[in-house]
Each structure stands twice: as structure tokens, then as C-alpha cells.
Amino acid sequence: MTDEHPVDALRAYALGSLEAAARANVETHVAACAACAAQLRAYEGVVAALPLGLAPVPPPSEAWETIRASARETRAGGRKAQAKPRLAGWLRVTRWPAVAAGLAALLIWNVSLERELSRRAPGPAPGPEVEALSRRPGRIVILAGTGKPEASARLFVAVDGGGHLAVSGLAPLPRERTYQLWFVQTGSSAVNGATFRVDASGRAWVKVMVPASLDNVQAIAITEEPSPQNSAPTGKHLLDALPWK
């Protein structure tokens, strides 16, 4: 190996301990260097084996039943979505076709994330979270102000879960009111993805709990609700997700 090959970075990449920019450099190099790609696979194999060194803990006995039930819902939801597509582009996000493999998409994602953050997020961006998010392939979903035309938002969702929301143009609320982000699912109640307030400039940057399965998500919306937070949306939709294009 010569200095042209980023061996130290390959090790750190496999461990998930590189900053976003360095991670992108590794991905660019590996895409064109078979030797380093093989090195990286070797390190990734070693890293993936690390949990084998832990004392095994059996999972809760009921966990599988929950997974199976959700998988069945997903399959049923997927068929419904095929029959009557809504937010078709957004639903395709869960299939991650070329996204997981596409370096170009990853770079675009990183650039978009930084640009949107600089426009919408209040104050300095929360570094570790943003770095963690931008390291992984993902997509951006646009929310437009339907009930609040001057507002807009971007939902950043990583391929393997985890999301962040950058909002601008919402009015600051009194203490007894709050904003909530909802994932509206087929045949069931909405799931609360985040509860947040905005700063004096009407902006917010919040962590989002994205539902494990998005196949049956029919809509994504932000509403104003009483505080403490509601378990179901009661206010009118201020922002709604646009179909992904």
C-alpha cells in the first residue's frame, strides 16, 4: 500500500468513526480502487464480528411475534400501495434501489443536507447528529405549507432509519401549544415522529423517530397541538409532504 491508499481511513470507515467529508473521500476512492475495496471488506468483516465478543443476551420472547405482525402489515400495506399509489415516490424510499449503492446520490444528499441546514436550522448545526446522518445514504422529503403557506420543511431520512426535520416559517407558540410531525398510516392511527417548538425566527431542527416500516405511510404532516403532546393529530395540517420526485 502506498500513501495514495487511505488505509487508516479504511479502518476508521469500517468502524463508523469517520467524519462525513472523510467518509465521502473513502467512498470515492473505494469506488475506483479494487485493492482498497477488498481491504475495506476485510475490515468490515472484522468489525461486524465484534459483537460476537459480547456475552450473549437472549432477546425477549415476544419480539419475534411483533416483528412478524409488522412484516405482515407491511406486506399488506405494500399491496395496497401498489393498487392505489399515493406519495408513490416517497414510498419508494423504503426500497432504496440504487440509493444504498449510489455514491452520487450520497454526495448529493450530503450537499443538500448542508445547504438546507444553513437555510433552515437555527444556530449552529448539531454536529454529531448531522455527521451521523450525512454518513449514510438517505433521502430528503419536502413538506410544503398548506395551512401555513409561508412555512416549509425538509425531512431527512437515512436509509437504515433515523431522521431529522428542518423547519422554517412557523410562528413561535405560547407555552401551552406545540408542533407535532405525524406519519399517517393506512388503516391505523397516525404515529408521532417529533414534537417541537420553533425559535424566534420561526425555525427548528429536530430529531425524528421514523416508523420502522414506511410502506403503508400515506401522508406526512405537521400540525399545531396542545402541550403536552397529543397521541393523535387534532389540529389542521400546517405542512404536508409533497410526492418525492
Add this chain to the structure above:
Amino acid sequence: MRSGWPAGARLEGPADHDLLRRMQLGEESALETLYARYGGLVFTLALRIVGDPELAREVLQDTFLRSWDGRETYDPSRGRVPWWLMGIARNRAIDVLRSRPHRARLREQERPPSGTPGAEPADPGAADAVALRRAVAQALAGLSDTQREAIELAYYQGLTQAEIAGHLGQPLGTIKSRTRDAMERLRTLLEPLIETGGSESRRD
């Protein structure tokens, strides 16, 4: 156990990549087999990271649902099935750790250290898998404390190298050096036991 880890393991049951193919056809039983094979390890990893059984269960469930949702995108040329699963689980657990650090920290002191092999799982799989488990534990135990610390802060805490340096009050170069030495030692000891090259279908 016909997993993607032990080289030369005695093969029992369908290969991992066959399970993924069947999952892509919508076969729930393939997901169940995958869960039986790796559910315990995913839960163990999640518990190590988040430190709370309820949060670890969330990660476990999320991981297998995401493997179900993302089954069409698994690319065998980019790594083996367990690597893919562990990657999903690790990233999800780090997200949970960052979003709910207080709850996760409540159980932190109960965590057993890496390299301390505990009781074997109820269904440990083939002898080769058990041997690999022991080899990993021994390899980790063979690292110096500072090397193991660098590896654990990166993998189980999700810290970047710069963050590790800041956390420990050490120069960045020192952390890089510890990581390099630890990774090379682990690779030397474990690579012969792990199938890291070629495609998954090689084992057909």
C-alpha cells in the same frame, strides 16, 4: 450454522443469501429463519450500545423490519448478510443512544466489558460459530486497554476519531495509532476465521 462468518463451517439450513432471495419473494418463513439465526446477536449488540432492554428491543424489531423492507436492496458484493444486519442494528442503536442518552445511560454501569465471554447462547449453532465467538472474545481481551477503548468508543458509542481524542484528552494521532494497531491485530487473528472475500454465492 450456515452464516456469513465462519470459514469452512459445517453447513446447516439454508445459506444467508438464499434466505434473502426467499425474503425478496415475500416468504415470511425466511425472515423467521434469519431472525432465529441472528436475532440474539442483534439484541446483544443493541443492548451493549443503548444499555436498556426496552430500547434494545426497539432496535431489534426495527432492524429486522428494515431488513424486510430493504430486502430488495441487499447487495452481496458489498458484504455478507450478517454484516448488513449488524450495520443496520449498529446505526439504529447509535441513533437511539443519541436521541435518548439519559435513559440509555441509566443502565450503562451494568454493561459487561467486551472480551468477557459469557454463557453460550441457547442455540449457539455449529462448533465453528462457537469457536469464532471465543476467538473474538480472546482477540479483544488481547488488546491493550487503550486499544480496546478506542475500538469500543468508535463502534459502540458512535464517536468519530476526533471526538474520541477530545473525550480522552489525547492527540488525534494517538487515537489513530491505537485504532490502527488494534484493527490490524484483530484482523490478523480473525480474518482467517471469517469469509471476507468474493461473493456470497461462492458457498453454493
